[in-house]
Amino acid sequence: MKQYSIFLIALALLGLAGNAAADDWPRFRGPDGRGTSGETGLPSEWSETQNLKWKLKLPGQGSSSPIVVGDKLFITCYSGYGTDNADDVNNLKRHLLCIHSDTGKIRWAKEIPSTAAEDAWKGWLREHGYASHTPVCDGEHVYVFCGKTGVIAFDMEGKEAWRKNVGTSSANRRWGSAASPILYGDLLIVNASEESRTIYALNKRTGKEVWKYESDKTELTYGTPALAELANGKKELVIAVPNEVWGLDPESGERTWWIETELKGNISPSLLAIKDKVYVFGGYPRITTVALRAGGSGDVAGTHTLWTSRDSSYVPSAVEHEGHLYWVSHKGEAYCVKAGTGDLVYKEKLDAGSGNSFYASATFADGKLYVPSRKSGIFVLEAKPSFKLIAQNRFALDESDFNASAAISDGKIFLRSNECLYCIAND
Numbered sequence: 001m002k003q004y005s006i007f008l009i010a011l012a013l014l015g016l017a018g019n020a021a022a023d024d025w026p027r028f029r030g031p032d033g034r035g036t037s038g039e040t041g042l043p044s045e046w047s048e049t050q051n052l053k054w055k056l057k058l059p060g061q062g063s064s065s066p067i068v069v070g071d072k073l074f075i076t077c078y079s080g081y082g083t084d085n086a087d088d089v090n091n092l093k094r095h096l097l098c099i100h101s102d103t104g105k106i107r108w109a110k111e112i113p114s115t116a117a118e119d120a121w122k123g124w125l126r127e128h129g130y131a132s133h134t135p136v137c138d139g140e141h142v143y144v145f146c147g148k149t150g151v152i153a154f155d156m157e158g159k160e161a162w163r164k165n166v167g168t169s170s171a172n173r174r175w176g177s178a179a180s181p182i183l184y185g186d187l188l189i190v191n192a193s194e195e196s197r198t199i200y201a202l203n204k205r206t207g208k209e210v211w212k213y214e215s216d217k218t219e220l221t222y223g224t225p226a227l228a229e230l231a232n233g234k235k236e237l238v239i240a241v242p243n244e245v246w247g248l249d250p251e252s253g254e255r256t257w258w259i260e261t262e263l264k265g266n267i268s269p270s271l272l273a274i275k276d277k278v279y280v281f282g283g284y285p286r287i288t289t290v291a292l293r294a295g296g297s298g299d300v301a302g303t304h305t306l307w308t309s310r311d312s313s314y315v316p317s318a319v320e321h322e323g324h325l326y327w328v329s330h331k332g333e334a335y336c337v338k339a340g341t342g343d344l345v346y347k348e349k350l351d352a353g354s355g356n357s358f359y360a361s362a363t364f365a366d367g368k369l370y371v372p373s374r375k376s377g378i379f380v381l382e383a384k385p386s387f388k389l390i391a392q393n394r395f396a397l398d399e400s401d402f403n404a405s406a407a408i409s410d411g412k413i414f415l416r417s418n419e420c421l422y423c424i425a426n427d
Contacts, residue, residue: 264285
């Protein structure tokens with residue numbers, strides 16, 4: 001009886017520990033790539049003097065988002081080239097920082113010199129730079145995509161485990177690349193459309209190629225692929241390319257189905273997969289949204305296309321909450337549409353200036369949408385089918401661009417600009 005009581009106490013303690021454990025944010029747009037968090041009690045307002053837990057000056061610029069595993073936060077930057085007074089591309093280097101998420105202290109930092117000349121610092125590449133790929137971490141290694149320098153794995157103490165070149169070419173626009181790597185089982189999946197017109201699946205432990213899917217159609221594909229879940233539990237890798245959406249078997253790389261779309265030109269937003277429903281945004285000049293059902297075989301446009309709409313996004317990605325899709329366009333228009341039909345619920349212009357005022361995607365948590373603008377602060381919107389602006393928070397001392405999406409973990413909101421990394425939490 002005594003042993004049984006001890007067993008019950010142990011179970012209770014495990015339950016308490018499980019309830020207290022913070023959710024990690026281990027990849028771009030969170031654990032499932034949907035940009036949503038189950039955290040509650042998060043602050044809605046902050047500044048340099050309110051709800052700012054810590055602030056860290058970064059060694060370089062970047063548009064990549066922070067990720068968090070346990071109490072380790074990882075972020076990438078670039079320096080040496082890509083600013084108005086740094087004009088030698090051979091000096092370009094990336095930085096990977098491992099930071100204590102509670103204190104903001106740097107645990108370790110790695111410099112990664114560029115091994116191949118990147119596209120020149122001009123035109124639209126200046127909008128995002130050379131550290132636009134968010135890392136991904138499985139708790140044993142952190143994986144970093146560095147464009148033409150390749151994919152590199154580091155252990156949790158900063159020791160390089162392996163690196164893999166995935167191409168050194170350029171797309172016709174020469175805008176650089178931005179898609180983030182994702183994990184599927186033992187595979188690291190990399191959209192190297194810019195570098196080689198190829199989607200790679202690498203063994204995450206060794207970096208060896210398991211499969212690759214090559215196609216010139218992937219040129220100008222900048223979004224991160226999504227993993228859809230079919231009714232039978234099987235996963236599919238879904239990616240949008242100009243004029244088409246594809247479903248690939250993530251185990252083999254075989255393309256199993258495809259749908260033609262009106263999304264011409266470059267495809268920048270990442271797909272949003274909610275079980276077997278996939279929402280695709282982007283294209284140019286006719287920005288379009290397509291909703292489809294994953295699965296099937298061959299050309300499934302006639303059976304799997306659910307709806308299309310001209311209410312869409314050119315750069316930022318969307319989130320879903322309680323049957324509605326939310327996003328803020330690059331021009332600062334806040335949208336809410338019905339996920340089932342595509343019907344527009346609202347479209348409201350945010351006070352964020354003109355031009356390309358948003359690059360980051362919305363993050364959902366605690367009934368709110370956290371949306372960084374580039375120059376006008378972080379907007380906090382109510383995640384309901386009626387528009388409400390809760391707050392517009394600025395860091396008065398930071399005039400640099402905020403291009404990265406927010407990460408949320410352990411009651412904290414992590415934001416990065418081209419100058420600093422911020423940790424927001426209730427005072």
